[in-house]
Amino acid sequence: MTTSTQHYAYVGISPCGCIQSAVVDIAEHAKDVRRAVAEFMRNGEIIERKTVEEVRKQFCVTIHREGVCPHRGDCPFRKAKP
Ligand SMILES: [Zn+2]
Numbered sequence: 001m002t003t004s005t006q007h008y009a010y011v012g013i014s015p016c017g018c019i020q021s022a023v024v025d026i027a028e029h030a031k032d033v034r035r036a037v038a039e040f041m042r043n044g045e046i047i048e049r050k051t052v053e054e055v056r057k058q059f060c061v062t063i064h065r066e067g068v069c070p071h072r073g074d075c076p077f078r079k080a081k082p
Pocket residue numbers: 014016017018064069070071072073075
């Protein structure tokens with residue numbers, strides 16, 4: 001099994017700075033990927049392209065109850081070293 005292939009994903013960064021949306025960039029599913037990215041943007045998120053590995057580390061799994069950010073622009077997950 002080879003691990004040399006680098007996979008990328010698009011993430012949606014919430015206004016609070018947390019990554020709460022992500023979609024793996026798969027060429028065969030380009031249409032679905034574009035649709036997901038468009039939805040992230042509609043939600044006011046900033047789109048960034050990262051490796052799947054980075055996303056796995058930086059994705060914020062903390063629930064934002066009633067839209068309140070428990071990290072207040074200082075998401076601990078974002079600090080993960082690449
Ligand atoms: Zn947040």
